[in-house]
Amino acid sequence: MSEExxxxxxxxxxxxxxxxxxxxxxxVSHALLSKGxxxxxxxxxxxxxxxxxxxxxxxxxxxxxxxxxxxxxxxxRAPLDMPAAYAGASGPKGYSWFHDCVPTGEDLDRDAYxxxxxxxxxxxxxxxxxxxxxxxxxxxxxxxxxxxxxxxxERYRAAVSLSGFMAPGLVKEAVPADSRxxxxxxxxxYGYGSADNVIPRYELYATAAWLEEHTWLNSHEYHGxxxxxxxxxxxDIRQWLIQNDISSGMM
Numbered sequence: 348m349s350e351e352x353x354x355x356x357x358x359x360x361x362x363x364x365x366x367x368x369x370x371x372x373x374x375v376s377h378a379l380l381s382k383g384x385x386x387x388x389x390x391x392x393x394x395x396x397x398x399x400x401x402x403x404x405x406x407x408x409x410x411x412x413x414x415x416x417x418x419x420x421x422x423x424r425a426p427l428d429m430p431a432a433y434a435g436a437s438g439p440k441g442y443s444w445f446h447d448c449v450p451t452g453e454d455l456d457r458d459a460y461x462x463x464x465x466x467x468x469x470x471x472x473x474x475x476x477x478x479x480x481x482x483x484x485x486x487x488x489x490x491x492x493x494x495x496x497x498x499x500x501e502r503y504r505a506a507v508s509l510s511g512f513m514a515p516g517l518v519k520e521a522v523p524a525d526s527r528x529x530x531x532x533x534x535x536x537y538g539y540g541s542a543d544n545v546i547p548r549y550e551l552y553a554t555a556a557w558l559e560e561h562t563w564l565n566s567h568e569y570h571g572x573x574x575x576x577x578x579x580x581x582x583d584i585r586q587w588l589i590q591n592d593i594s595s596g597m598m
Contacts, residue, residue: 357520359457362446365427369446370457370521373465377424378473379404381411385419392479392504392593395470396422397488399510400448401429401441407485413581415594421474423466425487444487449545452517455490459514460521462487463494470502481593483507485576486545490514493554496533496562497522505534505593506562507584510574512546513554528561534591535562538580540572 359369385393394415396407404424411420425442445458470480481504484492489511495503497514516522535558539551551568558564565587569577588594 357457357460357518359453362454364448365430365443365446367427367446369450369454370461373426373461375423375426375465375469377404378469379408379422379424381408381418381420383419385421387419388417389419389478391415391418391595392481393474394418394420395466395480395482396420397444397466397482397484397491398422398425398442399484399486399488400443400445403440403442407483407488410483410576410581413578414584415588417595418593423469425462426465444491448487449512452515456514456516456518456521459490459494460498460518463491463498466491467495467499467502479504479593481505481507483509484511485509486511486574493535493558494522496528496535497524500524500528500531500533503533505536505591507536508538508554508558509576509580510539510543510546511537511554512550513557525561532563534587534593535564536584536587537564537566538569538576538583539567540569540575540577542571542573545574 357370361368398406404422408422425444427443429441429443444462450458482492482495489508490513492506492508493511493513496506537555537558555566567583569580
């Protein structure tokens, strides 16, 4: 990563949802790896799976058999525990990358930077430097699939953001690579639903517009889809991956 900041320089106000402060230093400590410790097919890029609010590292693993069944993956668990008020009475425990479900403004800048930095650090510590990596995230994870490119774009082969949004960049230190990102022409797939009931439509459109200017974008809006994914979207992702030589066409 080209720029480092001491944790306190990015820490903002205290959160009223998840204990702690927006932008506080985070660390990724749990990962679910595909077969062979994610070394079964090293000739293809490895996926970095980033779940959304209240989910966990198992959430996106099943998606891989639809979009890239022959690629290795590492599914990361977000570092923040869900508060009791938001946690379900049964089922797997949930986690969050951010100190709120959908933070905005400087809060989002600070949290996106802190989470992306934690992910990028995990990558540097656990994945060989010559292994191509493709972040794929949903919702909060979709924010981070994009933000990794705004932090350390040279490390990532491509990115997939599903129902994601993006930090506004009000805190310039939170987006250190924005000025050089466009020149790298990194392939990005961005998919979202026309009936998303979590992320405002103007945020989705603004994200697509920004990505169009800063990446090699393939964007899809899915009619009637809410804050979710669909089989049609999986098919589009699969074709995009093949076209960009990221996954095998074998099924």
